[in-house]
Amino acid sequence: MSTDTDSNTDIESTDVSNTRTSTAASDDVLLETRGLTKEFGGLVATDDVNIRVERGEQVSLIGPNGAGKSTLINLITRRLEPTDGDIQFKNSSIVGLDPHEVVQRGVSKSFQTASIFPDLSVRENAEIAGLAAENGAFDFKLLTHRDSLTDVHQRARDTLEAVGLLDSADETAADLPYGDKRRLEIGIALAAEPDLLLMDEPTAGMSPEETNATVELIEEVKQALDLTFVLVEHDMEIVFNISDRIIVLNRGRVIAEGAPEDIRGNPDVQEAYLGGADL
Numbered sequence: 001m002s003t004d005t006d007s008n009t010d011i012e013s014t015d016v017s018n019t020r021t022s023t024a025a026s027d028d029v030l031l032e033t034r035g036l037t038k039e040f041g042g043l044v045a046t047d048d049v050n051i052r053v054e055r056g057e058q059v060s061l062i063g064p065n066g067a068g069k070s071t072l073i074n075l076i077t078r079r080l081e082p083t084d085g086d087i088q089f090k091n092s093s094i095v096g097l098d099p100h101e102v103v104q105r106g107v108s109k110s111f112q113t114a115s116i117f118p119d120l121s122v123r124e125n126a127e128i129a130g131l132a133a134e135n136g137a138f139d140f141k142l143l144t145h146r147d148s149l150t151d152v153h154q155r156a157r158d159t160l161e162a163v164g165l166l167d168s169a170d171e172t173a174a175d176l177p178y179g180d181k182r183r184l185e186i187g188i189a190l191a192a193e194p195d196l197l198l199m200d201e202p203t204a205g206m207s208p209e210e211t212n213a214t215v216e217l218i219e220e221v222k223q224a225l226d227l228t229f230v231l232v233e234h235d236m237e238i239v240f241n242i243s244d245r246i247i248v249l250n251r252g253r254v255i256a257e258g259a260p261e262d263i264r265g266n267p268d269v270q271e272a273y274l275g276g277a278d279l
């Protein structure tokens, strides 16, 4: 399982953002990491990682336990400060930004720990997520501003419709079945109207039925909202089914990337990922 780095706001003081150089970038490239390195003490969790994600792509990050997948995601969401390297989103560096500023630029992460307020209704959760995305830190006073309420309600409605939870809008979030809670988490991430949705093990802990429903939901949302996805997933069946492209990490380094059919037969990947067993 992932090391829970979400709770570790390892934002260090070194600001390396001014030392970065810019190279020509294509408008199709939404996200690009350049020489991205994260060290924890002597351990290099991501080691000179250079990846590109184009608009509209569904990319999966795979690799054995400890390969650096969650670290990479947490660097992109600014929960972790890189030791070296840059992260470009829409052709500008996001290193140096606070996590909420990255959300405002268009990067959302679903399956964040404790993204749901359990005692509030499903609708209120969606409303708060929308407000928080707009305003950075959520302020309960915002809910009392009448002018913005219509917008907030409409956006929450659209969000719940997108994830199939409109009928459960008045239920208390804590009472939702497990699979619907995961839907609400996706909804909360979508309320920020992201261009890029990052998902770290969206089907972890799910039954086969819930897993299927979540995969369907991801496909639906992708079609409906024309989103770009980066997914960390251990279930290879899901990865090979839904990815346009797969990036393979091992010991912090990218060891392969390509279409599912190329990755499936790649001997380096088989060796690293499953100790030589066929994928």
Ligand SMILES: Nc1ncnc2c1ncn2[C@@H]1O[C@H](COP(=O)(O)OP(=O)(O)OP(=O)(O)O)[C@@H](O)[C@H]1O
Residues within 6 Å of the ligand: 001, 002, 003, 005, 008, 040, 043, 044, 045, 063, 064, 065, 066, 067, 068, 069, 070, 071, 072
């Ligand atoms: N906050 C941290 N402090 C120290 N070491 C960490 C921290 N977070 C991750 N690591 C280490 O960095 C390496 C990469 O971890 P990471 O969680 O990114 O791997 P992963 O590919 O997501 O693994 P898994 O598939 O098991 O979730 C591991 O050796 C891990 O122990």
